[in-house]
Amino acid sequence: MTDVQAEQPWLKSYDESVQQTLPIPDATYVDLLMEGFTLNPDRPALHYMGATLTFRELDDLSSRFASFLAEKGFGTGDVVGINLPNIPEYPIALAGALRAGCSVTGISPLLTAKEMEYQINDSGAGVVVIMDTLLEERLYKVKDKVPGLKHIVTANVGHYLPTLKRILGGLLGKIPKGNIMPIPGKHVLPFKNTIQGRTGAAADIRIGPEDICLIQYTGGTTGMPKGTMLTHGNLVANHTHAREWVQFELGLDVLCSGFPYFHLAGLAFGMLAMATGNTQCLIPDPRNTKHICKEIGGYKATIIAMVPTLYHMLLDDPAFKTLDFSPLKICISGAAPFSVEGIN
Numbered sequence: 001m002t003d004v005q006a007e008q009p010w011l012k013s014y015d016e017s018v019q020q021t022l023p024i025p026d027a028t029y030v031d032l033l034m035e036g037f038t039l040n041p042d043r044p045a046l047h048y049m050g051a052t053l054t055f056r057e058l059d060d061l062s063s064r065f066a067s068f069l070a071e072k073g074f075g076t077g078d079v080v081g082i083n084l085p086n087i088p089e090y091p092i093a094l095a096g097a098l099r100a101g102c103s104v105t106g107i108s109p110l111l112t113a114k115e116m117e118y119q120i121n122d123s124g125a126g127v128v129v130i131m132d133t134l135l136e137e138r139l140y141k142v143k144d145k146v147p148g149l150k151h152i153v154t155a156n157v158g159h160y161l162p163t164l165k166r167i168l169g170g171l172l173g174k175i176p177k178g179n180i181m182p183i184p185g186k187h188v189l190p191f192k193n194t195i196q197g198r199t200g201a202a203a204d205i206r207i208g209p210e211d212i213c214l215i216q217y218t219g220g221t222t223g224m225p226k227g228t229m230l231t232h233g234n235l236v237a238n239h240t241h242a243r244e245w246v247q248f249e250l251g252l253d254v255l256c257s258g259f260p261y262f263h264l265a266g267l268a269f270g271m272l273a274m275a276t277g278n279t280q281c282l283i284p285d286p287r288n289t290k291h292i293c294k295e296i297g298g299y300k301a302t303i304i305a306m307v308p309t310l311y312h313m314l315l316d317d318p319a320f321k322t323l324d325f326s327p328l329k330i331c332i333s334g335a336a337p338f339s340v341e342g343i344n
Contacts, residue, residue: 008020015245018244018245019244022240022241022244023240024233024236024237024240025236025240026209027209027232027236028207028208028209028211028213028232028233028236029098029213029232029235029236029239029271029275030098030099030205030207030232031236032236032239032275033095033098033099033271033274033275035275035277036055036273036274036275036276036277036278037055037056037058037059037274037277038055038059039055039250039251039276039277040055040251040277041054041055041056041059042054042055042056043055043251043277043279044279045057045058045091045273045274045279045280046058046088046091046279046280046282047279047280047281047282047295047299048087048088048160048161048281048282048284049161049162049165049282049284049291050161050162050165051088051160051161051162053088053160055277058091058092058095058274059200060200061092061096061195062091062092062093062094062095062096062099062200063096063099063200064096064194064195064198064199064200065092065093065095065096065097065100065194065195066095066096066097066099066100066200067100067198067199067200068096068194068195068198069096069097069100069102069127070100072127072150072151072187074100074102074126074127075100075101075102075205076101076102076205076206076207076211077101077103078101078102078103078124078126078127079102079103079104079105079123079124079125079126079127079215080093080097080102080103080104080105080125080126080127080128080129081104081105081106081107081119081120081123081125081127081128081129081130082094082097082104082105082106082107082128082129082261082262083107083108083109083116083128083129083130083131083134083139083262084109084129084130084131084155084261084262085109085131085157085260085261085284085285086260086261086266086270086282086283086284087155087157087159087160087282087284088159088160088282089129089155089159089160089191090129090261090270090282091261091270091274091282092195093129093153093191094261094267094270094271095274097127098213099205100205101205101206101207101211102127103211103212103213103214103215103229104213104214104215105119105123105125105214105215105216105217105227106214106216106217106261106262106263106264106267107119107120107128107130107262108260108262108263109131109134109262111138112138113137113138113139113141113142114142115225116138116139116142117142117145117146118224118225119217119225119227120146120148120149121145121146121148122224122225122227123215123217123227124148125148125149126148126149126150126151127149127150127151127152127153128149128151128152128153129153129155129191130152130153130154130155131154131155131156131157131178132154132155132156132177132178132179132180133176133177133178134178135152135154135178135180135188136178136179136180137178139152140181140183143183143186149186150186150187151186151187151189152183152186152187152188152189153189153190153191153194154178154180154188154189154190154191155190155191156175156177156178156191157175157176157284158170158175158177159191159192161175207232208232209231209232209233209236210231210232210233211231211232212229212230212231212232213230213231213232213234213235214229214230214235214264214267215227215228215229215230216228216230216264216267235268235271238268239268239271239272239275239276242268242272243272243276246303246330246332247329247330248272248276248278248303249278250276250277250278251276251277251278252278252302253273253276253278253279253302253303253329254278254279254280254281254299254300254301254302254303254327255269255270255272255273255278255279255280255281255301255302255303255304255305256280256281256283256292256295256296256299256301256303256304256305257269257270257280257281257283257304257305257306258283258286258292258305258306258307258310259286259305259306259307259334259335260286263335265305265334265335266305269305269332279299281295281296281299281301283295286306286310287313289310289313289314289316289317289319289320290317290319292310292314293314293317293319293320293323294319296323296328297323297324300324300327301327301328302327302328302329302330303328303329303330303331303332304328304330304331304332305331305332305333305334306331306332306333307333307334307335307336308333308335308336308337308338308339309336311331311333311338312339
């Protein structure tokens with residue numbers, strides 16, 4: 001053991017190819033994001049259930065959402081909550097909120113109405129982007145108990161689906177849809193209304209590495225969940241480390257993750273993809289292993305990240321065994337120990 005490893009024992013777990021110290025850029029996550037957006041604008045940024053958005057489109061849509069927020073008076077120091085599964089509106093709203101100078105708090109769709117109320121109030125979110133079904137089933141129940149929430153932006157799993165799939169899904173009732181009603185004192189509008197007919201003119205936003213980028217809530221096992229404030233500098237350092245460890249190639253990798261965006265693991269993975277100009281496959285339902293197999297095989301994923309349980313579910317799916325894994329560079333597992341016995 002070297003003297004450095006004695007003082008910093010975690011270095012013993014580092015691969016030999018990984019540097020023990022790395023220079024961290026004096027930048028914000030938005031700086032990295034814009035590098036990723038402009039690296040290869042015509043490269044696919046998001047694959048979603050058969051639809052594709054390029055980085056040029058993601059840049060434009062997120063810029064329009066940032067313009068909407070600025071128009072409503074939101075900027076540095078303000079918080080935007082996102083209560084969605086992994087659908088295109090999540091990265092669009094995430095990138096747009098950060099470009100507007102806001103902080104983002106991911107709100108789990110698994111929360112109860114009371115838990116949702118707590119996080120909105122505790123984080124100080126003035127805007128929430130929410131699935132229409134979650135608005136109907138949960139947020140309406142506490143609508144009078146979130147006084148600081150002024151704007152509610154509704155999204156739907158079907159909006160960015162390919163046209164034929166969206167129409168047939170609607171006709172057959174395959175696409176869940178919430179009943180949207182006005183709320184006195186709050187502005188409720190569809191996500192598409194925040195971007196349609198709007199230009200994404202750049203605003204004079206001043207943020208630095210010390211500004212808050214994310215407010216991620218802990219599990220709250222011994223009390224109420226607490227919002228962990230992660231600065232832009234934190235995210236830049238995390239991305240610098242991840243790129244070194246995983247050997248991400250700028251604009252050449254395809255990422256597929258079953259981690260949800262509302263969890264920090266999924267969020268960091270998705271944010272890294274956007275900042276490095278790499279394609280990601282959005283998985284709205286991680287239990288649908290056949291869909292995951294189709295994404296991995298169809299788009300030739302080079303990096304995948306799942307929880308151990310999902311890896312075991314995939315191993316039990318016959319379709320997984322037929323995939324060509326030659327493009328795959330690395331598999332990332334986290335959130336729980338991986339049972340080696342379960343593979344044998």
